[in-house]
Amino acid sequence: MSKEIEFKFKSPESSPGYLLGQVTMLWQRRIKKCLDPLDLTQTQFVLLAAVGWLSKKLEAVTQIDIANQSNADRMMVSKVLRTLEEKGFITRQEHKTDTRAKIIGLTESGAAVLQKALIEVENTDMEFFSVLGSNLSAFNQSMAELVQEYNK
Template structure:
């Protein structure tokens, strides 16, 4: 190598982006393992969970609402919701007042699989992040700050 590569960080362990990537990959492996028996991907679970949250306060949840709640690309949401509809976990119907929108609702089997997935994912989260002990709330606070700042 003719020129030495210069890094800003002295070590990968000093790079927050590198560490975040490593933690994310490890966490995603754990989540995949707990969702596989339910025939759900992490993305499918996230969108079902967003629909579940939004359905608590609204009877006319749209794909756009789900995309905004999950901070996910609208086109991808449409494709994944189509797959979840094929699995029988939700229905997509024309919106009553906005012809461009679709109203999304959980089916009984969708609500059942979501409840099972929530238990599995929440238990996996509790176990995975338990090593942080009393610092979990600070960890969550800082992640929320990053999300809020970079969503502006």
Template sequence: MPREIEFQFKSPDESPGYLVGQVTMLWQRKQKKVLDPLLLTQTQFVLLAALGWLAKTSEYVTQIDIANQSNADRMMVSKVLRTLEEKAFLTRQEHPSDTRAKIITLTQAGSEVLQKALTAIENADSDFFSSLHDLPQFNQALLTLIKQNMNE
């Protein structure tokens, strides 16, 4: 007979990791529902949003900038940006002074799909998180976790 499994928590509802996982799956499901009609994945949206955000303050946005902004793996970012380029949502060009870097720019179609996606995602997020009474405090707690674990 196998040994009884011992858990630190008395129930899954006491495990923060389990709860974060459950919330993440539900939230991703909601995001997928609003992004599917735009033919975007959640990852594609995140990278387009990072590009849109960075382009507001920087003349040249590179793949590395996008990877850093989104806390994403550089190789994955390169792959997804290629897909977004194939969809004509962005262009990739040589950097004028750094031959190793690519400059990433939203196209008109990319700007339009990003704006539609932002509206849809922001509405979905407002609905999803509407039951939280102190959203700024919740966001601050999430930022604390991100900063604490970013370099692991």
């Protein structure tokens, strides 16, 4: 018989990583359900939202800006942006001064689908996280601290 396996946590429910994984999977199912009618994946939505957000504060949004904003792999961002371009949601143009960079912009249909998706996702988030009640602010603050700490 092999040595008994030792766990640091007494149960899966006392492991923050396990719980984060479970919450993430449950939340992603809800997000998928609200985005499916718009023909968007969660990743496509995140990148569209990054384009929309960055466009409010930058004159020229690049793929690198989008990857940095969304904490996403640059190659994956490039592939997903190509898909969004094929769907007619974004434009990709050559950068005026950097031949390696692409300038990304929302099309009219991209802005329209993003607005619909934002409403759906924000409503889904409010419903999903409503069970936290008055603890929502502390939960958000804790997640923001983790993002800041590990996004260095």
